[in-house]
Amino acid sequence: MALSARDRLIKSKKNNSYGELRGKILVTLCALIMITATISVTVFLTTKGLQSFLVNSVSPIEFLTSTNWNPLGDNPGYGAFPFIFGSLAVTFLSALIAAPIGIGGAIFMSEIAPSWGKKVLQPVIELLVGIPSVVYGFIGLTVLVPFIREYSSGTGFSILAGTIVLSIMILPTITTIATDAMGSLPNSLREGSLALGATRWQTIKKVLIPAALPSLLTAVVLGMARAFGEALAVQMVIGNVRALPSSLLDPSATLTTIITLNMGHTTYGSIENNTLWSMGLILLIISFVFILIVRYLSSRRKI
């Protein structure tokens, strides 16, 4: 014990700053890896996605607006509009179904039955998240598609089937985020409203939902982003037809399903492969739009 108290203090400080530095480097590295990954994927996808326009001189306007998709025909057409439309259609329709149910579930969990509601619903939601998308697709193919076929004139493969499968898949995303949003509302809001003589339902409807609205919308948009990117489950039930659908019961195709269906069969650098990359780029751009909407909504959050 030759060390004086002063020495020991200096030594421990040294050790401490050493650990500080190491920790700082470690987390900075993690952050850098994440940033690098995102930027390189974006750069790669952009260069690949632009090839069909720059190298193969496909007209971007034709690509975005034409409904004629026939990349291998004698008179090839590269119109991806039916797929863009299909992607957006199933995304919005599934959000239309899942948003009320998800937000309703969230309100039930946070306002109506906070104790046992959470105990029951939480595991249910976690279970829904855990089911792999291929299983959703398989159930859709063996149960949902025959069911729709039974009660309609078509084949059962339809936007409707895709929408239902997707809305179940995005339900957990919406419910979880919406529950957090409702839970983070300060109790003073509820108490204030109740003190004014409002009933529980009036409080929920007139005070809590408006207060949490930006967060709830964020939940819906994030759910839509998930639906937009889903490929496998949708591919199994939507029918993957190039024609523009005219009703909910018509088969359709989405950007993701066309990419997964054709990617393996096409050769690198061929025009068809390049147009698939362009579809990937469109997916990325629309996802960015979703993120921008989320950021905008978050900035508007009042509480």
Added chain:
Amino acid sequence: MKKTKLLSIAALLILVIGLLAACGSGNGEDEETGGNDQSDSGASASDDTSSEDEGASEESASGSITISGSSAMQPLVAAAAEQFMSENPEADIQVNAGGSGTGLSEVSEGTVDIGNSDVFAEEKDGIPADELVDHKVAVVGMTAAVHPEVGIEDISKEDLKKVFTGEITNWSELGGADVDITLVNRPDSSGTRATFVNFGLDGETPAEGVTEDSSNTVKQIIGETEGAIGYLAFSYFTDDSVTPLSIDGVEASDENVQSGEFPIWAYQHSYTNGEAEGLAKTFLDYMMSDEIQTGLLPEQGYIAATKMEVERDAEGNQTDK
């Protein structure tokens, strides 16, 4: 302030590095293919001295190769590779599936040793077909398959075309049950579709229908949907859930494909970049051996390439052997 500055500089740096890497890899690919050209000529030169090669092949059943490509061929090649490896414990053969296009791309880039494809390399854009060497390891026959309750087992080619182009929309027009026809297609780029369109429909474009890639899914859809028709390889006709159709009275059987009477069939190709060498050559020779051609192939539902009495070139012209 300082931190944001630092961060933005870091982000910029990464972007620049990423861009450089992207450009760099582009150059690298070019060089690589150039290098392959050279090694090709070297390989063909050394092939002239075939006695040397044979001597080497006995010993070269070791090492490791990677095979990629057609997912339809994957089970066959994987099974053959497994047998081969149990006989040659020194050898290591990896068989991946990724689709014919992927296989052809990867073998021409030199990332894999053998690329499997269910279409001729000449039929795919962007593939230097003259640099690749074709090994036709198997033949697969396919035919139209219908839902069992359609009530048809034989169809003329003319009617088949009318069904797939949408001219005939109800099975009663062909003497079957009174149900509407539902088409089940494959994606445009699929090799199965290309074969069926070329040899079953004489090149006529099928009308729109449900499109699925996996043969199992196609089989399930046909089996469950009233009035459905699609096309499947012979190996999928293992039960009564779908009915295979005879075409122009010719039954869809292995024998009829071998004799050239049944029109819809395709080679299963294994491509190498330049002449096969070393383990790749040994393995491809093994694939063509009687052990595989008459043993494993029929077991897996394929037709032996060595038993074919007719042959076909990349343009689809069929000639007697």
